Amino acid sequence: MICICCPLGCALTAVRDKEGEITVTGNTCPRGEAYAKNECLSPKRTVTTTVRVKGEAQAAMVSVKTAGEIPKDKIMDCIRELAGVEVALPVRIGDVVLKNVAGTGIDVVATKNIEKK
Ligand code: SF4
Numbered sequence: 001m002i003c004i005c006c007p008l009g010c011a012l013t014a015v016r017d018k019e020g021e022i023t024v025t026g027n028t029c030p031r032g033e034a035y036a037k038n039e040c041l042s043p044k045r046t047v048t049t050t051v052r053v054k055g056e057a058q059a060a061m062v063s064v065k066t067a068g069e070i071p072k073d074k075i076m077d078c079i080r081e082l083a084g085v086e087v088a089l090p091v092r093i094g095d096v097v098l099k100n101v102a103g104t105g106i107d108v109v110a111t112k113n114i115e116k117k
Pocket of ligand 1: 003004005006007008009010026027028029030031032033
């Protein structure tokens with residue numbers, strides 16, 4: 001796998017032995033080892049998308065992201081929940097637009113400032 005923790009993009013190899021121990025090679029730093037082990041055991045991602053702005057034209061959207069990483073298998077649940085979210089203006093970077101998305105314990109926050117007209 002390719003490490004996505006920094007632009008260097010080290011090519012990692014993870015091997016699990018009979019006891020379940022995972023050995024990682026190809027990493028230049030400890031972050032790569034942690035990334036590879038997480039990818040094998042419990043892969044997670046930060047989700048970025050947009051949600052509608054309440055009462056505005058159809059094209060009015062605000063960019064959002066999960067405040068932390070969520071399990072990969074919860075990404076589509078996250079997207080489905082956000083499809084029904086509308087944000088009232090004004091909105092500020094860091095405002096919580098959805099709490100505990102998909103039961104992950106992680107909130108979704110705005111990543112853009114939009115003033116009320
Ligand atoms: S292993 Fe370390 S140096 Fe290599 S891509 Fe990952 S974070 Fe960057």
